Amino acid sequence: MQAIILDTETHSLNGLPIEIAYAPIQIENGKLSLDKSQIFDQLYQVGEAISYAAMAVHHILEADLVDQPSYKEFKLPAQTTYIIGHNIDYDIAAIARCGVDTSHLKPICTLALARTVWENADAHNISALIYLIAKGSDKAREILKGAHRADADIILTANILMHIIHQLNIQNIEELYLASEQARIPKSITFGKHKGTAIQDLPKDYIQWLLRQDDLDIYLRKALETNLLK
Secondary structure (H helix, E strand, O other): OEEEEEEEEEOOOOOOEEEEEEEEEEEEOOEEEEOHHHOEEEEOEOOOOOOHHHHHHHOOOHHHHOOOOEHHHOOOOOOEEEEEEOOHHHHHHHHHOOOOOOOOOEEEEHHHHHHHHOOOOOOOOHHHHHHHHOOOOHHHHHHHHHOOOHHHHHHHHHHHHHHHHHHHOOOEHHHHHHHHHHHOOOOEOOOOOOOOOEHHHOOHHHHHHHHOOOOOOHHHHHHHHHHHHO
16 A cells, blocks of 8 residues: 655646646654655646646646656556545546546545644635744745645645644544545535535435435535434
């Protein structure tokens, strides 16, 4: 089994990956370790133009992709089981478009975990969390100069993860996975006529209707099913 922090940059929103970076990590006795020399970072051609909106985020230009391999050549490292990232579902969907089989992966979402640890924070994106952790220091600003490129975001995510592990007293990678799974179960509904309502306060007939929807988010389904059993 192997755990990696992974980040992608795409050519458009929910698009194809033009940069993929990952780094193997270990968590033993509550300590996170990451060897920077093991970071993988690769640009890819996708055969489609980069949208200007995406370009404004990651600053990757068409010229950067000349002579780079096709995104279809990307492979996860052997024996990858745990895959960690900030809003990791986005990155898993991106590498799935490369033809990677993601069905066996155990996703760990640092965004969901951050919302648990720093529930009252103004924002939970990577940059805001780095400023929060560093208490708005000059050091945070310096660290963030490379943000929104995949390799830099790997290091920033690891920094956030280190604090999450400490705050939640996580001892190993499986504990982190279970904490992430719990953190991803919503406490309120985020759409529809009952938007903002706590799951426990939803009408039973509305819960039953939602559970009949084939495309229902799996974590919302867990929350609804748990509520029905109470």
